[in-house]
Amino acid sequence: MRLKCIKLAGFKSFVDPTTVNFPSNMAAVVGPNGCGKSNIIDAVRWVMGESSAKNLRGESMTDVIFNGSNTRKPVTQASIELIFDNSDQTLLGEYASYAEISIRRRVTRDGQNTYFLNGTKCRRRDITDIFLGTGLGPRSYSIIEQGMISKLIEAKPEDLRNFIEEAAGISKYKERRRETENRIRRTQENLARLTDLREELERQLERLHRQAQSAEKYQEFKAEERTLKAQLGALRWRDLNEQVGQKEKVIGDQEVAFEALVAEQRSADASIERLRDGHHELSETFNQVQGRFYSVGGDIARVEQSIQHGQQRLRQLQDDLREAEKTRQETESHLGHDRTLLATLAEELERLAPEQEISAAAAEEATVGLEEAEQRMHDWQQRWDAFNQQSAEPRREAEVQQSRIQHLEQSLERQAERQRRLNDERTQLAADPEDAAILDLGEQVAAIELLLEESQIEEQELAERLERVRQSLQESTAAQHQAQGELQRLNGRVASLEALQQAALDPGDGTAQWLRQQGLEQRPRLAEGLRVQPGWELAVETVLGADLHGVLLDDLKGLPFDALEKGELRLLDLAAGAVSRPGSLLDKVETNVDLSYWLGRVRPVETLDQALAQRASLGDGESLVSRDGYWVGRNFLRVRRGESADGGVLARGQELERLYVERETLEQRLAEIDEQLVRLRDEQRQAEEGRDLVRRRLQDEGRRQGELKAQLLAQQAKVEQLTLRRRRLDEELAELAEQHAIEQEQLGEARLSLQEALDAMAVDTERRESLLAERDGMREKLDRIRQESRQHKDQAHQLAVRVGSLRAQHESTRQALERLDSQAVRLVERCEQLNLNLEEGAAPLEELRMRLEELLDRRMAVEDELKHARLALEDADRQLRDAEKRRTQAEQQSQLLRGQLEQQRMEWQALSVRRKSLQEQLHEDGYDLHGVLGTLPHDAAEKIWETRLEELATRIGRLGPINLAAIEEYQQQSERKRYLDDQNDDLVEALDTLENVIRKIDKETRNRFKETFDQINAGLQALFPKVFGGGHAYLELTGEDLLDTGVAIMARPPGKKNSTIHLLSGGEKALTALALVFAIFQLNPAPFCMLDEVDAPLDDANVGRYARLVKEMSEKVQFIYITHNKIAMEMADQLMGVTMHEPGCSRLVAVDVEEAVALAEA
Secondary structure (H helix, E strand, O other): OEEEEEEEEOEOOEOOOEEEEOOOOEEEEEOOOOOOHHHHHHHHHHHOOOOOOHHHOOOOHHHHEOOOOOOOOOOOEEEEEEEEEOOOOOOOHHHOOOOEEEEEEEEEOOOOEEEEEOOEEEOHHHHHHHOOOOOOOOOOOOEEOOOHHHHHHOOOHHHHHHHHHHHHOOHHHHHHHHHHHHHHHHHHHHHHHHHHHHHHHHHHHHHHHHHHHHHHHHHHHHHHHHHHHHHHHHHHHHHHHHHHHHHHHHHHHHHHHHHHHHHHHHHHHHHHHHHHHHHHHHHHHHHHHHHHHHHHHHHHHHHHHHHHHHHHHHHHHHHHHHHHHHHHHHHHHHHHHHHHHHHHHHHHHHHHHHHHHHHHHHHHHHHHHHHHHHHHHHHHHHHHHHHHHHHHHHHHHHHHHHHHHHHHHHHHHHHHHHHHHHHHHHHHOOOOOOHHHHHHHHHHHHHHHHHHHHHHHHHHHHHHHHHHHHHHHHHHHHHHHHHHHHHHHHHHHHHHHHHHHHHHHOOOHHHHHHHHHOOOOOOOEHHHHOEEOOOOHHHHHHHHHHHHHOEEOOOOOOOOHHHOOOOOOOEEOOOEOOOOOOOOHHHHEEOOEOOHHHHOOEEEEOOHHHHHHHHHHOOOOOEEEEOOOOEEEOOOEEOOOOOOOOOOHHHHHHHHHHHHHHHHHHHHHHHHHHHHHHHHHHHHHHHHHHHHHHHHHHHHHHHHHHHHHHHHHHHHHHHHHHHHHHHHHHHHHHHHHHHHHHHHHHHHHHHHHHHHHHHHHHHHHHHHHHHHHHHHHHHHHHHHHHHHHHHHHHHHHHHHHHHHHHHHHHHHHHHHHHHHHHHHHHHHHHHHHHHHHHHHHOOHHHHHHHHHHHHHHHHHHHHHHHHHHHHHHHHHHHHHHHHHHHHHHHHHHOHHHHHHHHHHHHHHHHHHHHHHHHHHHHHHOOOOHHHHHHHOOOOOOHHHHHHHHHHHHHHHHHOOOOOOOHHHHHHHHHHHHHHHHHHHHHHHHHHHHHHHHHHHHHHHHHHHHHHHHHHHHHHHHHHHHHHHOOOEEEEEEOOOOOOOOOEEEEEEOOOOOOOOHHHOOHHHHHHHHHHHHHHHHHHOOOOEEEEEOOOOOOOHHHHHHHHHHHHHHOOOOEEEEEOOOHHHHHHOOEEEEEEEEEOOEEEEEEOOHHHHHHHHHO
């Protein structure tokens, strides 16, 4: 990746849009001092995310915007765009596929910064994340500015470490570590908040439990109330049901009368039906004729299809005949081959039959010999088993007695050892337990319980104090937000009024230019010094008019009015000091100039009517003006309405002053609220710390109380256990003595039995040796016979397999031959049948063609018949329409009676709806209507049930406020408590996970830092002699921990004994710093490197070495450097000049080497 070009617009001295192209890897920027060369490097750092204005040689970030010059106006925004060539895919991830990367930053006068990545708006972090680990960044080692060489070489070890980290690509790990630490902090904060929530929830659960109990009692009363309401609804339904029955009787009488009219209408319908029957018969006739027409057409189509099918069948039969003849010839060829193979297989079977009989006889003889040898071996095995059975008894007896003796001896040893241990333990338990320790523990437990009670009271008081502080903090925060909202609204109002005021006082382009040329643009306007009584602003504006915009001057002489090319110019030369004239408009105005010329002879009145009434009394030059802006003279009347920008100047000015005061008051109030918030937060923090301290003390004391109680219980249990243990030890010692005597007697008996068994085993040894010798001879003979039998059986089996295979092949060949014979006969028959079908298929085609001609003649006759049937059907349609018209007239006469019937039905329906609504209401409430009616007593009345409902409502009211949601809320809060407990466990687990991530990041950071440090150190040791022509230098670590250790440079130029960097001269420091920077570039080369006059402290010889080193490294890294040195200029592949063609404005020009040298020497 390399920097392709930089686009500047409005940035510092580059006011005009400028594009700086870098086609080569060695580009030098030259120009006089102060022409803006370093602004190019500042632009690169700024667009990469530099957030400190100090590092950009400014006081605020808006200082990078061009601020104007003698001939140029300030611009409103600055924009820088860097375009990178990423064809080598240096950037990975989602931007690897882009051959060109564009990064742009824009800032406006109001301090709004906007970032763009490939034309898409993004965050500053997105820009910095792209360059993490690449060596690029706003403060990386790839950009070396003026003075940075000395800062780099004299930097603290901790600051120098940052360059090593950037080269190692650790910056992304540090970013990840910072994010992980933020997550840990947020998780810990969440855990603290969760603990507070859980404690608050426990208190809420206690209150909700009481409310839930009251709610359940309330639900019982409401259930009884619903039952009474259901019975009352059933009573009302019964009354409505009786009214519905009466209304249904009236509707039935009217329906009888309506049916009589309907009968008359039906007689008219009968005549229509008769006509429709005739119409139907004609339709049937028409359909029949139409059916015959379609039938004849179908017959024609079928005959044509049959002719086509016959032709296709003849072609198919000819193809089948050719295929059958070919198959028959192939079958005859296969028959000859199979007959030859069948004869060969029969000869082979006859040859193998005698060999198979001989092999079977030899196998039979071998089998008989094997059976005899196995029988002899079986007889020997029986004799061996009998001998083993006879001799096993003494051996078994000896083993049992040996095991018994060993067991008894071990048991006696264990008994002796156990008896000794028991005696020792009995001696130790003889002492009495220490009761004094138990009494001491009891006193300590009582003291701890008293401390716990005092701490719990203190914790409760702190919790109440903390709750009060939090409430005050919430109120103050709300007040702060409200005040901030009011201040923001006020600032918006002030800004809009200031913009309107500025637009109203703007004299226009031509006038403004003339005022600037004369240096009068800062002179005050007449409107700026006026203070008008409230309500009279419009009157004063009407009288003064456009003179409000007039510029106040001390003298009008000597001004070049001819230079004014366009616009309206108003200049006022007024005497200083206010003039008062009673009864005139001057009394309504406060100013420091004399306005008697305009306002001295103008009298104020309240309304237009008063002005018109007093007009006759006006003297020469006098006039009247009303409060609402009507200016009346003896011969004129003037009024101003609807002017946009320049109207209301005085009112706006006074409102701006009022808003300034109000804003200052509001800012003071906001500052007081901020101080109060700081104080409340301190109080909250102190209260929380106190509460946490008390809680920790409670936990410690509770833990200590538990430990003391456990110790007390343990001491008491120990006393009981010691007494019980002494009693058990006495019993065990008596049992051991008795058991020891018994086992001594059993040991003697076992030794006698062992000796007898050993004597019997000596007699059986000789007999066993003779039997084993006999077994070995029989086993060798049996193995030989088995081998011979196996060979004969294998030979016989191979012959049998061979004969079986030949017989199966012979049988399959014979069956295939039979199938081929039958197939050949069938193929001959099929050829004959196909020839016969060809002769028979040609005859029916001629008959089908004659049938087709007959059907075509028949279709023409049916078409004539279909035309006559259609005419008759149209006449019947016309008669039917006339009859239906007469029926419609009869139907209209019945509508009147139907309307009356509908009215009755609507009334019946209204009653039915009310009845049904009552029934549905009962059903929705879960009651059955007839079931409720069945439970009502006979004397039930609506009034009585309403009285009972009122009494029940009174009982419910006595319960007081009821929280019906308490039951469900209690369940929900209980579930929430369980959920919060689970969250607490999850947060604790998340903390452990994040801490593990921190450890892994630290491990990777240490490894990368150590590896990079060693490589840069080696590179520095190699480059230092090359730059200085000798000497040596190295890096060393100042600490033990690789995570935060500093890095120091130790350098010794040739012929000197200096050991530290601070003892070197300025040029030596610069060369050492360059050697370090280039060593870093050799390890992790950034896409480009920018150097700002780093060769300034070097002589010509060292500049030559520096230039050659840069030239050598430019094969891998793109270098952009600013220089005044001729040698450095000559090494560049591209020269760019920066000049100021006008004061304060930089411009880029093309420069050759000779011009650059001249600029450097100038």
